[in-house]
Amino acid sequence: MKTLRLAVLPGDGIGIEVTETTLPVFEKLGVPVDVQFGDIGWEFWKKEGNPVPERTWELIESSDATMIAAITSKPHAQAMAELSQELRETGVSYLSPVIQLRQRLGLFANVRPVFSIPGNPRQIADNMNFTVIRENTEGLYAGFDFSPIPDELFEFIQRKKGARSSWQMESPMDGAVALRLMTRDGVKRLLHFAFQCARDQGYPRVTWVDKPNVMRESGQFCLDILEEVAAEYPGIPWEVQNVDATAMWMVRDPGHFGVIVSENQFGDILSDLGAGLMGGLGLAPSANLGAEKAYFEPVHGSAPKHAGKGIVNPSAMFLTTSLTLKHHGYTDQADAIQRAVASVIEEGKVLTYDLGGNATTREMADAILARL
Amino acid sequence: MKTLRLAVLPGDGIGIEVTETTLPVFEKLGVPVDVQFGDIGWEFWKKEGNPVPERTWELIESSDATMIAAITSKPHAQAMAELSQELRETGVSYLSPVIQLRQRLGLFANVRPVFSIPGNPRQIADNMNFTVIRENTEGLYAGFDFSPIPDELFEFIQRKKGARSSWQMESPMDGAVALRLMTRDGVKRLLHFAFQCARDQGYPRVTWVDKPNVMRESGQFCLDILEEVAAEYPGIPWEVQNVDATAMWMVRDPGHFGVIVSENQFGDILSDLGAGLMGGLGLAPSANLGAEKAYFEPVHGSAPKHAGKGIVNPSAMFLTTSLTLKHHGYTDQADAIQRAVASVIEEGKVLTYDLGGNATTREMADAILARL
Ligand SMILES: CC(C)[C@H](C(=O)O)[C@@H](O)C(=O)O
Ligand SMILES: CC(C)[C@H](C(=O)O)[C@@H](O)C(=O)O
Numbered sequence: 001m002k003t004l005r006l007a008v009l010p011g012d013g014i015g016i017e018v019t020e021t022t023l024p025v026f027e028k029l030g031v032p033v034d035v036q037f038g039d040i041g042w043e044f045w046k047k048e049g050n051p052v053p054e055r056t057w058e059l060i061e062s063s064d065a066t067m068i069a070a071i072t073s074k075p076h077a078q079a080m081a082e083l084s085q086e087l088r089e090t091g092v093s094y095l096s097p098v099i100q101l102r103q104r105l106g107l108f109a110n111v112r113p114v115f116s117i118p119g120n121p122r123q124i125a126d127n128m129n130f131t132v133i134r135e136n137t138e139g140l141y142a143g144f145d146f147s148p149i150p151d152e153l154f155e156f157i158q159r160k161k162g163a164r165s166s167w168q169m170e171s172p173m174d175g176a177v178a179l180r181l182m183t184r185d186g187v188k189r190l191l192h193f194a195f196q197c198a199r200d201q202g203y204p205r206v207t208w209v210d211k212p213n214v215m216r217e218s219g220q221f222c223l224d225i226l227e228e229v230a231a232e233y234p235g236i237p238w239e240v241q242n243v244d245a246t247a248m249w250m251v252r253d254p255g256h257f258g259v260i261v262s263e264n265q266f267g268d269i270l271s272d273l274g275a276g277l278m279g280g281l282g283l284a285p286s287a288n289l290g291a292e293k294a295y296f297e298p299v300h301g302s303a304p305k306h307a308g309k310g311i312v313n314p315s316a317m318f319l320t321t322s323l324t325l326k327h328h329g330y331t332d333q334a335d336a337i338q339r340a341v342a343s344v345i346e347e348g349k350v351l352t353y354d355l356g357g358n359a360t361t362r363e364m365a366d367a368i369l370a371r372l
Numbered sequence: 373m374k375t376l377r378l379a380v381l382p383g384d385g386i387g388i389e390v391t392e393t394t395l396p397v398f399e400k401l402g403v404p405v406d407v408q409f410g411d412i413g414w415e416f417w418k419k420e421g422n423p424v425p426e427r428t429w430e431l432i433e434s435s436d437a438t439m440i441a442a443i444t445s446k447p448h449a450q451a452m453a454e455l456s457q458e459l460r461e462t463g464v465s466y467l468s469p470v471i472q473l474r475q476r477l478g479l480f481a482n483v484r485p486v487f488s489i490p491g492n493p494r495q496i497a498d499n500m501n502f503t504v505i506r507e508n509t510e511g512l513y514a515g516f517d518f519s520p521i522p523d524e525l526f527e528f529i530q531r532k533k534g535a536r537s538s539w540q541m542e543s544p545m546d547g548a549v550a551l552r553l554m555t556r557d558g559v560k561r562l563l564h565f566a567f568q569c570a571r572d573q574g575y576p577r578v579t580w581v582d583k584p585n586v587m588r589e590s591g592q593f594c595l596d597i598l599e600e601v602a603a604e605y606p607g608i609p610w611e612v613q614n615v616d617a618t619a620m621w622m623v624r625d626p627g628h629f630g631v632i633v634s635e636n637q638f639g640d641i642l643s644d645l646g647a648g649l650m651g652g653l654g655l656a657p658s659a660n661l662g663a664e665k666a667y668f669e670p671v672h673g674s675a676p677k678h679a680g681k682g683i684v685n686p687s688a689m690f691l692t693t694s695l696t697l698k699h700h701g702y703t704d705q706a707d708a709i710q711r712a713v714a715s716v717i718e719e720g721k722v723l724t725y726d727l728g729g730n731a732t733t734r735e736m737a738d739a740i741l742a743r744l
Contacts, residue, residue, distance in 0.1 A: 074585035096586065106538035124496060124623065137538050140552065141586055144532060147593035152528050157553065160516060166478035166509050166662075167555045176590035178552040180512065181529065183539045185546070211637065213446035214468065214513055218548035221519035243637075244644035251496065251623065251648035265583065265615075269641060272616035276623035290538075 003032040004328060007063035009056065011097075012041040013302030015069030017310055018317040021365035025321055028372040029333045036063065040097050041302075042072040042079060049087050051097045060105070065324050066295035069317060070302040071097045079304075098288075101295060102136045103143070107288040108186065109193045110136040110267065111323075112299060114254070114274035114284070119346035121356050122279025130257035132274050133197060134267020135190045136288060140180045141264040147176035180218065182263065187222050191229040193289075194261035198236050203258030206230075206238040209246045209266055247273060275299050282313030282354040283341075285320040287327060296324040313352040314365040315341050340371035375404040376700060379435035381428065383413040383469075385674030387441030389682055390689040393737035397693055400744040401705045408435065412469050413674075414444040414451060421459050423469045432477070437696050438667040441689060442674040443469045451676075470660075473667060474508045475515070479660040480558065481565045482508040482639065483695075484671060486626070486646035486656070491718035493728050494651025502629035503569060504646050506639020507562045508660060512552045513636040519548030552590065554635065559594050563601040565661075566633035570608050575630030578602075578610040581618045581638055619645060647671050654685030654726040655713075657692040659699060668696040685724040686737040687713050712743040 006026075010019040026033045038059045045051040051071075060066050072079070073096040080088075101107065116128040146153065149172040157177070158169070169175045191208070198206050208226050212219025223240065230238050241249070243266045249256060250273055260270060275284035281300035288295050298316030306312050318341050326334035344350055350367035351357025359367070378398075382391040398405045410431045417423040423443075432438050444451070445468040452460075473479065488500040518525065521544040529549070530541070541547045563580070570578050580598050584591025595612065602610050613621070615638045621628065622645055632642060647656035653672035660667050670688030678684050690713050698706035716722055722739035723729025731739070 074588070093588065099586065103538055108538070122624075140583075142539075143534065144529065145587045145589045145591075147589040150528070152524060153551075156522070156524050157516065157551070162515065166475055166480070167514075167553075167558045169555050174556040176554045176593035178587050178590045179525075179529070180550040180552065181539075181547060182549075183541050183547045185541075186539050211512075211640075214471065215517045215550050216446070216465065217517045217519040218550045219517075221548035244640045247619065247641045247645040248648035248653065251645065252494075252652055266641075268583075268616045269619045269638075273619040273623065273645065276620035280624055281620065 001032055003034050005062070005064045006033045006035050007038050007059045007066040008035050009038040009040040009066065009068045011069050011071035011302060012043065013070055013072070013304050013307035014300075014312045015041075015071065015302055017308070017361050018298070018312065018314045019069045021314050021362050022317040022321060024369055025318065025337060025372065028369050029336060031325065031330055031333055040068070040071060042075060042094070045094050046083060046087070049090065049092065051094060052100055060293070060295070065328055066293075067320060067324055068098070068295055068297040070298065070300060072302050073098065076304065098297070099141065102288055105290055105293040105295075106137065107290040107293065107295065108135060108137050108189055109289045110134040110271075111197070111287040111289060112271040112274060112284065114278055116278075117283070117342045117345050119348055120279055121348070122354070124251065124277050125254050127255035128277060130203065130254070130274075131197065131201075131259050132267055132271040133190070133194050133259060133261040134271055135186065135262065135264045137264070138181050138183060138186045139264030140178055142179065142181040144179035144181060146178070148172040149175050149177050153177055180263065180265070182218055182222060184225065187225045188229060190261060191226055194259050195229060195233040195236055198259045199233060204237065205258045206236060207246070207257060207260050208238065208240050209243050209260055209262040209270065210240070211243050212240065213242055243270070246270060250274065250277065271299060280354050281316065282352065283315050283319065285316055285323050287323045289327075294327060296320045296327070310361045311353055312361055313354050314361050314368070315345075318365070318368055336372055340368045343371050344368050373404050375406050377434070377436045378405045378407050379410050379431045379438040380407050381410045381412040381438065381440045383441050383443035383674060384415065385442055385444070385676050385679035386672075386684045387413070387443065387674055389680070389733050390670070390684065390686045391441045393686050393734050394689040394693060396741055397690065397709060397744065400741050401708060403697065403702055403705055412440070412443060414447060414466070417466050418455060418459070421462065421464065423466060424472055432665070432667070437700055439692060439696055440470070440667055440669040442670065442672060444674050445470065448676065470669070471513065474660055477662055477665040478509065479662040479665065479667065480507060480509050480561055481661045482506040482643075483569070483659040483661060484643040484646060484656065486650055488650075489655070489714045489717050491720055492651055493720070494726070496623065496649050497626050499627035500649060502575065502626070502646075503631050504639055504643040505562070505566050505569065505631060505633040506643055507558065507634065507636045509636070510553050510555060510558045511636030512550060514551065514553040516551035516553060518550070520544040521547050521549050525549055552635065552637070554590055554594060556597065559597045560601060562633060563598055566631050567601060567605040567608055570631045571605060576609065577630045578608060579618070579629055579632045580610065580612050581615050581632055581634040581642065582612070583615050584612065585614055615642070618642060622646065622649065643671060652726050653688065654724065655687050655691065657688055657695050659695045666699060668692045668699070682733045683725055684733055685726050686733050686740070687717075690737070690740055708744055712740045715743050716740050
């Protein structure tokens with residue numbers, strides 16, 4: 001086997017502890033890896049004024065695979081107070097490192113599997129097996145968010161305002177605006193990816209989720225592309241749902257879904273909802289994929305409240321490792337990790353608090369490792 | 373008791389059958405009402421080219437209270453085919469009647485209670501008692517949705533694009549854009565409403581839901597207003613959550629919430645999710661409230677698939693009637709309806725299919741009426 005050059009970016013908070021306890025998995029599985037740790041997150045913002053230092057971009061560039069554990073996306077007030085006077089005065093703001101990575105590396109597909117595990121005490125159904133694919137670079141996260149409203153936009157809004165609206169704005173200071181932007185190329189590559197995923201992994205259908213009954217123009221723009229793309233995958237059933245209805249049906253009948261594909265913000269919401277159906281973020285892995293690069297991370301955040309206590313569930317990180325290996329061709333090893341996590345949960349003896357147990361992060365990780 | 377002048381707009385699809393079976397409730401309760409039926413929805417678009425005829429606006433204007441049952445928001449392809457050649461050629465599009473009402477009447481607060489009912493076989497938890505308050509006139513539903521992208525916006529976007537983005541657009545035809553617009557007055561009145569609701573109804577906390585970790589500017593705009601408004605309600609605990617996390621926590625720990633208050637689109641998603649937690653849209657009522665006017669409706673739509681079969685759950689319409697009465701001061705009668713619905717569900721004998729039974733709409737309605 002070829003050695004996998006692996007960039008590991010533990011990041012902030014609980015990222016450190018889930019990384020530490022999960023990394024032995026490669027040796028256990030006999031997958032030859034060359035692990036290089038990389039710097040990312042709030043600590044490097046504090047020290048260097050840059051949460052993704054240039055050396056980290058280089059490391060990612062020169063690695064076969066990148067795994068991230070958890071990174072502060074927006075510092076809390078307390079964290080802000082730790083900043084040096086100097087840094088505070090630059091007025092530069094801390095941009096979410098994961099969003100920087102997704103945009104700069106063109107990782108347009110954020111893939112988030114949702115699945116039942118026999119015996120999982122917290123899941124709401126035992127027939128879940130779908131994947132949420134979230135557009136990862138545009139939509140409401142494209143970076144066009146303003147307050148006060150820029151003059152050009154303010155004038156545009158006042159001009160188009162129409163009599164039917166009840167709200168008023170006197171000046172650009174009286175409002176805020178964010179743009180939900182979709183591009184033809186962006187929607188097209190996303191949908192191709194979704195249909196290919198359904199085909200390759202045998203999912204029963206593709207569900208495009210948007211709100212075309214209200215957002216008629218951008219909605220129709222996407223529907224036209226959907227029809228075009230779907231026609232290239234004749235065997236795959238597809239449907240359109242309104243995002244509100246999807247949120248309801250994911251709870252009521254999660255077994256219905258195969259691939260759910262959506263805009264960035266909607267996908268963000270639905271994938272966390274999916275994690276909720278599984279019993280929380282402790283079990284939810286994700287892959288951020290582009291045409292060339294990729295990185296893998298648990299859906300959970302840095303959870304400052306829990307950091308350093310050694311109590312969080314390491315499963316999401318194990319399952320993230322599984323996605324990483326699968327993406328790089330180590331299918332058997334990837335499956336083995338999934339089975340090991342499932343078997344520890346099914347046995348129900350060594351579980352962290354989120355699954356109703358009182359094991360530590362290390363104890364649950366060791367239980368998983370022991371089954372490999 | 374003063375006679376309540378009630379405008380009843382049955383609308384489309386299942387709207388007709390749930391209205392018919394629910395209306396006897398007023399007589400049963402001894403509430404004197406003068407019911408005037410009003411025309412609204414797809415039928416009137418087909419006949420008159422206007423889904424909310426002028427006479428309906430007048431009826432609403434001259435009534436004390438307005439109840440809607442269900443209205444087509446966006447016609448399906450089949451419905452479109454029924455349109456006259458003439459109407460199709462005008463190129464005027466069918467605008468969602470409920471959005472027209474919300475905007476023109478300034479009904480800024482869409483109130484959607486979520487609650488457990490002892491014995492409800494489909495709810496996911498038995499300790500739910502919260503209300504989703506959704507902004508109802510602006511946000512992503514403010515009506516600024518475009519494809520192709522208008523020239524002014526296209527230039528603006530190209531100019532601000534920044535190097536970090538991976539997407540490309542060559543021409544305004546290559547994209548679509550929708551604006552999420554929040555105004556200071558709009559956010560302020562919404563938040564006052566939410567805090568007053570928490571205070572008056574004794575909810576344990578107010579949760580403001582947005583995505584300020586990504587939408588920093590519009591997010592902060594709202595947070596500033598939130599701090600200001602919250603300061604006027606010193607006894608009421610409040611918190612801020614990211615919308616993705618809220619979707620997860622609503623499943624994991626719905627008992628935590630009191631008032632959830634959010635932008636139009638996020639509130640749309642979270643309130644349908646709330647209905648999902650209750651076991652579906654069959655039980656979810658809503659109130660659309662403004663400074664002067666109001667209308668009340670079930671959260672469910674016209675459900676063309678089920679229309680005319682007489683099988684859907686009338687409970688949402690009964691509970692909508694309950695909200696209507698409560699709003700107009702008939703508190704005891706409103707409570708009686710709630711108790712009657714709950715008692716039929718708790719008994720579990722006369723339930724529609726969505727609750728696992730096989731009763732018809734009329735049978736379940738009659739069972740509810742029999743308990744009043
Ligand atoms: C941290 C944040 C920027 C991020 C997002 O919303 O994309 C996170 O919630 C996620 O889902 O990966
Ligand atoms: C029909 C549609 C316009 C409406 C909305 O999204 O507001 C509906 O889904 C609702 O929730 O009342």
